[in-house]
Amino acid sequence: MEIFSSNMEEKEQRSKLVYSIVSDYSLKSLIDLDAWEKLQDSIAAATGTAMVTVDYKGNPLTKTSSFSEFCNERRKIPVCEKNCFFSDAYGSLKAAMLNAPYMFHCPAGLVDCAVPIIVEGNHLGAVLMGQVRVSGDTSSLEDVKKLVQNEIDLNEYPKLKKLYDENRVVDVDQLRRTADLVKLLIDEMVQKQLLLKLQDELYKLIAQLKDKVAVLRNGEDRGQSDSARQSVGPFMLSALNMLNSMAIVEGADGTSEAIGIYAQMLEYIYDAEDGFISIQSEVNFIQNSVEIxxxxxxxxxxxxxxxxxxxxxxxxxxxxxxxxxxxxxxxxxxxxxxxxxxxxxxxxxxxxxxxxxxxxxxxxxxxxxxxxxxxxxxxxxxxxxxxxxxxxxxxxxxxxxxxxxxxxxxxxxxxxxxxxxxxxxxxxxx
Structure with missing residues (x-):
């Protein structure tokens, strides 16, 4: 029997599995929001950038950290608020498409950056950061102001102009490095939580395995045992692909070892083809079961x-x-x-x-x-x-x-x- 599916099938099954998990739990349950907010506050204070974490619809999941006074005042103007929301959504979409931090000029002339949160191709949200003037070469950055309508002339709003001139200035390369760090941290946090969810799903599969083994254990006739072996095949394939997903997310040798254990357990089920198994195979199965x-x-x-x-x-x-x-x-x-x-x-x-x-x-x-x-x-x-x-x-x-x-x-x-x-x-x- 071919234990593992093809790479294409395995990737498709893994993506479906992860998608079902993130759909059921949402980004909110894949992040320790209290811990992340504290870290977000520290990064914002240390780098002089504003930050907020949002879901894929743009709904805030955290409070804002070090939000710019200029941006607070600007968003009191309806057309500016609308353009700011568009800018955030546009930047998040571009970052999701690139699967990388995306820096751009916002309609107000400041520099923002969207850091995507993506798991197995599923866009779960983003960390929006910036609200700063920058020093350094920004000629390669897209200007979102060209995509909006009815943007105000800042010179006609003296108070806003004063706040803009007083706004924080950050080196563009420093902002880029900060965005890379944020992506690294948020990805690790989300993937650790995802691993726990995958493990929960694995234990459900283990329970199913026990049911299949019970048929082999208690079956009174050959037909019942044959049926168990046939049904165990697809189940074990699902379990092995689950474990493989865990290995990819976790990057741990322990999970790879568990994959080997399950492969041997699958071999045991199919070795019982004639209603008997060697004592050595039974012992191996016992040892693998104890490890699980x-x-x-x-x-x-x-x-x-x-x-x-x-x-x-x-x-x-x-x-x-x-x-x-x-x-x-x-x-x-x-x-x-x-x-x-x-x-x-x-x-x-x-x-x-x-x-x-x-x-x-x-x-x-x-x-x-x-x-x-x-x-x-x-x-x-x-x-x-x-x-x-x-x-x-x-x-x-x-x-x-x-x-x-x-x-x-x-x-x-x-x-x-x-x-x-x-x-x-x-x-x-x-």
Whole structure:
């Protein structure tokens, strides 16, 4: 199976995914506005430029920083206010088209700059800055005054003319460097928030994966398992493209590693083509699953695996061992107090003609009474709806394949003194 789609398809899927996220959340939710406003105020004060952040419609998302007194007075004149709004919108559009800061002369003769906020081709807004006179060569800058109508003659407004003459003067190269810095900062802030949204979407996909694996785990017939494998294919492709998007946004090796993990998990699903999987493949799947759970729950979990080399290519039904490792983490290790590290030990050996797998954890465990109740429920068919379905389902599957006396699943306290141990055994008669 081709795990990754073509570059064109992958880019299209990534763009659709990001677009759906930014559409649902908007720029406002992708920026820590309080933190950005403080940074915006500091940059404006340090550089002598006015600043405000707007969405793609031009609606302000932040308060204005160091707004020019000249511009405040000028915007009290209706025609000037209209021309100023046009100028801001025009500059933002040009910046979005270029995907770079765009400097220009505003209708009042000052120099402004629009810094676009663009994610995966989606224009989310802009940081508008400037309202300054500049020193240096500005011959290459577009004059927006040529695009507006009914602009006033400044000489006919003495108060405005005086404020204009007193307006701040900034070196044009300094303004350009400031705009580049602002773009770098705002892009990093937005992309970090976008990464968090992508991770949320990833965890939703993980939940879907668990549903697909559950079919392989509990399926009673071949057709049901085949259906699961077929449906997992598109799902996993979506998950891998999601992870690839995260890698692009994050630029982190950890995400690339996660992509490899999911690729191996996809391979596991398709390796179960004949209803069986090698013990080594099952172990690999368990290890990959633990890595995902560690990332999801941000918990330190150590895992030790010891498999008799001669058994690594022996075959078992898929998802025979995984449910017990998952249960050990969720019900045993995660409830541990504080930051206590979790540990899972898996040992697979052959004794007296039977393959034996022991899975032990150092989790919170259960009391003797709880263990006795579970054993009672497990032995009573009418109580199965109240019991640990993973134990019952796995034992039932093994008994169906290896015979009623050829397989067993036993739950006990961990011999090390803390946590639980599951002992799964079967006679490899096929």
């Amino acid at each position: 759970l560690k990332r999801q729950f941000k918990r330190d979990i150590e895992m030790a695996v010891n498999v008799d080399y001669a058994l690594s290519q022996a075959y078992i039904p898929p998802c025979t061992l995984y449910p017990f490792v998952e249960n050990a983490i969720i019900h045993g290790i995660l409830p541990l107090d504080g930051d206590e590290a979790g540990r899972i030990d898996v040992e697979i050996s052959k004794k007296r003609g039977k393959i034996i797998c022991e899975i032990a954890d150092n989790g919170v465990g259960m009391s003797d009474d709880q263990l006795e109740i579970m054993e009672f429920r497990r032995s009573k068919p009418e109580s199965r709806q109240l019991s640990n379905m993973d134990i019952i389902s796995t034992r039932r599957r093994l008994e169906k394949i290896y015979g009623e006396n050829g397989a067993s699943v036993e739950l006990a306290h961990n011999p090390s003194g803390k946590g639980m141990q599951v002992r799964i055994s079967w006679s490899p008669s096929i």
